[in-house]
Amino acid sequence: MKRFLDLADLEREEVLALLELARRLETRPEPQALAGKILGLLFLNPSLRTLASFQAGMARLGGSSFVITPGQGTWQFETRRGAVMSGAAAEHVREGIPVLASYCDALGLRAFADGKDLAADLAETGFNAMASLVDKPLINLESATSHPCQALADWKTLDELEVPRSGRFVLSWVNHPRALPLAVPASAVHMAALRGMEVIVLRPEGFALPPPIMDKARRAAAQSGGSVRETADRNEALAGAHVVYAKEWGATSCYGDAAADGRLRSELKHWCVRNDWFAQTAADCRLMHCLPVRRNVAVADEVLDSPRSVVQREAYNRLTVQMAVLHRMLKSI
Amino acid sequence: MKRFLDLADLEREEVLALLELARRLETRPEPQALAGKILGLLFLNPSLRTLASFQAGMARLGGSSFVITPGQGTWQFETRRGAVMSGAAAEHVREGIPVLASYCDALGLRAFADGKDLAADLAETGFNAMASLVDKPLINLESATSHPCQALADWKTLDELEVPRSGRFVLSWVNHPRALPLAVPASAVHMAALRGMEVIVLRPEGFALPPPIMDKARRAAAQSGGSVRETADRNEALAGAHVVYAKEWGATSCYGDAAADGRLRSELKHWCVRNDWFAQTAADCRLMHCLPVRRNVAVADEVLDSPRSVVQREAYNRLTVQMAVLHRMLKSI
Amino acid sequence: MKRFLDLADLEREEVLALLELARRLETRPEPQALAGKILGLLFLNPSLRTLASFQAGMARLGGSSFVITPGQGTWQFETRRGAVMSGAAAEHVREGIPVLASYCDALGLRAFADGKDLAADLAETGFNAMASLVDKPLINLESATSHPCQALADWKTLDELEVPRSGRFVLSWVNHPRALPLAVPASAVHMAALRGMEVIVLRPEGFALPPPIMDKARRAAAQSGGSVRETADRNEALAGAHVVYAKEWGATSCYGDAAADGRLRSELKHWCVRNDWFAQTAADCRLMHCLPVRRNVAVADEVLDSPRSVVQREAYNRLTVQMAVLHRMLKSI
Numbered sequence: 001m002k003r004f005l006d007l008a009d010l011e012r013e014e015v016l017a018l019l020e021l022a023r024r025l026e027t028r029p030e031p032q033a034l035a036g037k038i039l040g041l042l043f044l045n046p047s048l049r050t051l052a053s054f055q056a057g058m059a060r061l062g063g064s065s066f067v068i069t070p071g072q073g074t075w076q077f078e079t080r081r082g083a084v085m086s087g088a089a090a091e092h093v094r095e096g097i098p099v100l101a102s103y104c105d106a107l108g109l110r111a112f113a114d115g116k117d118l119a120a121d122l123a124e125t126g127f128n129a130m131a132s133l134v135d136k137p138l139i140n141l142e143s144a145t146s147h148p149c150q151a152l153a154d155w156k157t158l159d160e161l162e163v164p165r166s167g168r169f170v171l172s173w174v175n176h177p178r179a180l181p182l183a184v185p186a187s188a189v190h191m192a193a194l195r196g197m198e199v200i201v202l203r204p205e206g207f208a209l210p211p212p213i214m215d216k217a218r219r220a221a222a223q224s225g226g227s228v229r230e231t232a233d234r235n236e237a238l239a240g241a242h243v244v245y246a247k248e249w250g251a252t253s254c255y256g257d258a259a260a261d262g263r264l265r266s267e268l269k270h271w272c273v274r275n276d277w278f279a280q281t282a283a284d285c286r287l288m289h290c291l292p293v294r295r296n297v298a299v300a301d302e303v304l305d306s307p308r309s310v311v312q313r314e315a316y317n318r319l320t321v322q323m324a325v326l327h328r329m330l331k332s333i
Numbered sequence: 334m335k336r337f338l339d340l341a342d343l344e345r346e347e348v349l350a351l352l353e354l355a356r357r358l359e360t361r362p363e364p365q366a367l368a369g370k371i372l373g374l375l376f377l378n379p380s381l382r383t384l385a386s387f388q389a390g391m392a393r394l395g396g397s398s399f400v401i402t403p404g405q406g407t408w409q410f411e412t413r414r415g416a417v418m419s420g421a422a423a424e425h426v427r428e429g430i431p432v433l434a435s436y437c438d439a440l441g442l443r444a445f446a447d448g449k450d451l452a453a454d455l456a457e458t459g460f461n462a463m464a465s466l467v468d469k470p471l472i473n474l475e476s477a478t479s480h481p482c483q484a485l486a487d488w489k490t491l492d493e494l495e496v497p498r499s500g501r502f503v504l505s506w507v508n509h510p511r512a513l514p515l516a517v518p519a520s521a522v523h524m525a526a527l528r529g530m531e532v533i534v535l536r537p538e539g540f541a542l543p544p545p546i547m548d549k550a551r552r553a554a555a556q557s558g559g560s561v562r563e564t565a566d567r568n569e570a571l572a573g574a575h576v577v578y579a580k581e582w583g584a585t586s587c588y589g590d591a592a593a594d595g596r597l598r599s600e601l602k603h604w605c606v607r608n609d610w611f612a613q614t615a616a617d618c619r620l621m622h623c624l625p626v627r628r629n630v631a632v633a634d635e636v637l638d639s640p641r642s643v644v645q646r647e648a649y650n651r652l653t654v655q656m657a658v659l660h661r662m663l664k665s666i
Numbered sequence: 667m668k669r670f671l672d673l674a675d676l677e678r679e680e681v682l683a684l685l686e687l688a689r690r691l692e693t694r695p696e697p698q699a700l701a702g703k704i705l706g707l708l709f710l711n712p713s714l715r716t717l718a719s720f721q722a723g724m725a726r727l728g729g730s731s732f733v734i735t736p737g738q739g740t741w742q743f744e745t746r747r748g749a750v751m752s753g754a755a756a757e758h759v760r761e762g763i764p765v766l767a768s769y770c771d772a773l774g775l776r777a778f779a780d781g782k783d784l785a786a787d788l789a790e791t792g793f794n795a796m797a798s799l800v801d802k803p804l805i806n807l808e809s810a811t812s813h814p815c816q817a818l819a820d821w822k823t824l825d826e827l828e829v830p831r832s833g834r835f836v837l838s839w840v841n842h843p844r845a846l847p848l849a850v851p852a853s854a855v856h857m858a859a860l861r862g863m864e865v866i867v868l869r870p871e872g873f874a875l876p877p878p879i880m881d882k883a884r885r886a887a888a889q890s891g892g893s894v895r896e897t898a899d900r901n902e903a904l905a906g907a908h909v910v911y912a913k914e915w916g917a918t919s920c921y922g923d924a925a926a927d928g929r930l931r932s933e934l935k936h937w938c939v940r941n942d943w944f945a946q947t948a949a950d951c952r953l954m955h956c957l958p959v960r961r962n963v964a965v966a967d968e969v970l971d972s973p974r975s976v977v978q979r980e981a982y983n984r985l986t987v988q989m990a991v992l993h994r995m996l997k998s999i
Contacts, residue, residue: 036697036725036726036728040722043406046407048403048408048424051399051406051407052399052401052436056371056436059397059399062369064725066718066721066722068717070714073712073713073717073733074712074714074717075712084961085961085962086843090958090960091714091957091959092959094961095981099981100714102978102981103719103722103982291432292408292423292425294418295417295418296415304427312428312435315428315432316432316435319435364701381766384740385734385765385769386769389769389770392702397730405739624757625757625758626761627751628751628760629748629751630750634748648768649768
């Protein structure tokens with residue numbers, strides 16, 4: 001496996017094999033599998049879980065890693081082609097990225113959406129331009145529309161909790177002080193659809209997921225016997241749900257317009273998951289979230305502190321699935 | 334040893350055994366003792382010695398580590414229970430800390446005092462709330478009132494310098510541009526008392542150490558045959574001293590009131606250790622300080638650059654004693 | 667080798683031996699050569715290549731490293747002797763540096779020029795004061811006037827590309843939004859002269875390299891049969907050139923005067939390397955640059971994206987030559 005950029009790039013069987021490998025490495029550790037191997041981690045945006053779990057995962061497999069965070073001890077990066085670099089950014093990604101790749105055996109790259117031009121973000125213009133500069137194995141640590149490590153961790157979590165393969169998976173929009181990117185919602189619906197689930201996207205008006213994201217999830221559902229639809233009717237969506245996957249994202253009806261987005265969300269304070277959301281769900285319905293979560297804005301304390309919440313399990317599984325990705329990518333090279 | 338949060342949590346014999354282990358690891362290194370083990374280091378406040386020496390110590394024992402510094406490449410953490418997280422902090426410690434703990438074999442946590450409410454700081458309200466979220470071995474990298482790694486390093490330094498067990502140990506308040514926490518003075522007086530020394534806290538009016546800190550040190554002295562008292566009389570305190578341990582801390586008479594504290598300390602410029610402080614001490618009296626030290630504010634160049642100063646030895650011993658703590662904590666798990 | 671501070675400190679044969687060792691480690695890796703060894707990296711200024719390549723190099727040799735960046739998770743450092751430390755800096759280098767050195771087997775230190783007093787910078791006053799505090803092997807990660815790791819990487823790159831030993835090496839000043847230090851130009855001319863090349867410093871009026879830098883390069887040329895001269899005549903300099911080494915630096919005619927420097931460089935926009943600079947050079951003339959490079963300010967896209975540009979090879983060779991330095995320094999201790 002040369003690149004791990006999106007679950008959709010893999011055959012369903014390959015995804016299942018990664019999950020199996022992750023379980024095997026948990027029960028039968030291979031502390032020397034990646035001895036001498038080096039992972040470079042380039043963060044153009046902040047991180048907690050990704051930053052810690054990739055370093056820990058490499059160490060658990062006997063390898064090592066280094067972290068580069070432009071703007072934190074390293075100068076800022078320019079990403080625009082043809083820029084006259086007379087501003088704050090001292091280094092262009094066209095130099096910086098291939099240079100970092102030349103120091104390591106695999107590179108991880110985080111580059112969030114710009115959040116201004118929906119078409120450009122959906123096309124992964126920025127991430128793809130950077131990815132094209134890398135001739136080493138490359139891992140997507142979250143791009144504009146994809147967070148495959150999170151999706152794989154969530155799938156493993158669903159399996160461990162024995163959530164029915166054809167169960168109801170409700171991705172619900174929740175509130176946040178400002179617009180966030182589409183990567184996690186896009187990856188979550190695709191993952192659940194590929195697992196074979198009944199996927200419902202629950203969101204207020206103005207926050208519909210863009211057609212390319214819904215279409216991609218529907219193609220995955222077609223392979224696996226799942227389904228994908230969307231609604232603004234909370235009661236209908238939650239009835240019988242096995243999973244409520246809470247996630248914040250920006251208004252797609254006014255993408256890139258912070259003021260308009262802010263006016264919309266100011267009326268949506270009740271989109272904070274509370275205990276009463278689970279009145280009509282399956283009794284053991286789970287609350288999932290990729291973290292970080294704004295407590296009492298996106299999800300209430302009463303839910304996060306209840307046994308429903310499996311957010312820490314999801315986060316722990318970032319480590320287990322990423323070790324499988326690293327093992328698959330680097331063991332034999 | 335599951336937790337290393339305060340020297341007072343250990344029996345005196347356990348402390349002595351850690352010091353013995355530290356010495357043994359210096360003479361007989363065990364470069365593979367912690368092979369495959371991972372230490373997570375979470376810094377809610379800045380660090381130099383702790384940051385470097387824990388990474389170095391894990392490496393010298395064959396293990397590895399990762400560092401998380403909220404606000405530096407990682408979003409800021411919220412610590413308040415029940416907070417409505419609509420501000421700058423994106424992640425609550427109730428998620429962030431258990432997640433990080435799940436990636437490592439032991440976690441180190443630094444969280445300084447808030448410096449507003451003396452009772453809350455003395456009760457370690459903040460640190461304990463975070464510590465209660467960790468189910469892995471946990472190391473205190475400095476909390477509101479305790480810095481056990483520093484205390485252990487200082488004890489080892491006293492032993493190496495053959496400072497008499499019953500010698501006079503003067504903890505002297507020294508000046509600083511602003512109020513600093515009570516962790517190091519509290520840990521230093523407790524350590525010296527537990528070692529069996531004649532401990533004198535020398536400080537101007539308004540800077541008395543709070544009764545719980547003095548009482549804890551007196552309990553330690555009762556075990557070991559030492560003593561603990563306080564005074565504002567510099568000449569009396571320093572006469573015959575074997576150690577002057579200089580330390581800055583905030584006024585306890587107006588805790589949390591920066592303006593009142595500033596007025597007090599503006600009259601106390603002469604609380605900067607100079608050569609003439611040693612006129613009546615033992616001839617080989619040592620100057621100790623946990624570092625960082627404000628030169629010519631807290632301690633004058635003439636003292637820091639003289640053979641009296643053992644501040645670098647103390648700092649080096651951070652490495653040696655922490656290796657013992659890590660070895661004791663992680664070798665057999 | 668106890669210190670690697672400047673190529674001029676080594677005999678020419680020692681430099682050649684380091685280059686040979688770098689090539690040997692590329693073809694015959696020694697993944698356990700530095701097992702258990704620790705490199706401390708102290709950055710008083712930002713970094714990308716140095717930060718990543720030293721960590722990667724230690725890992726490839728089986729060792730490990732830690733990074734300290736004052737102001738990023740660590741307090742700011744004071745460097746002035748005798749300072750009354752009542753400002754922002756909480757730690758003096760007189761404590762911080764020896765303490766860090768005590769935790770590792772070798773220390774790397776980056777401390778750029780102050781850029782105010784040319785004589786002080788040429789004398790390496792600041793770096794030398796810090797270096798004198800270190801009793802462990804020490805590596806210069808870039809000081810006021812020297813960047814020996816870059817010079818060694820450049821030399822290896824020239825050899826790999828089979829640039830004639832006596833070929834014409836043109837160090838050309840190029841523009842930048844502000845004055846940059848003299849370390850790389852000084853090291854580049856010295857390196858090329860020591861290699862035996864015909865070195866020409868091409869720069870506009872006001873940007874002559876200071877006599878101590880030119881004299882040092884001339885002494886190297888005298889050893890190796892090379893030569894060193896300077897000119898402001900671009901056409902003359904570039905005719906027949908085998909290498910154009912582009913580099914930004916501050917005006918030496920008004921060193922430390924940002925306004926005067928800015929007025930000078932505002933008239934020098936045409937000092938940006940473009941394809942037409944190569945009209946009279948050797949056909950296979952190379953473009954070198956130490957990176958980071960301001961695209962379309964210092965060097966145009968058309969050159970950086972052409973096969974002439976070997977900037978990524980130079981950056982990759984930072985890794986290979988530094989592994990040789992680390993191996994020579996640490997293998998036998």
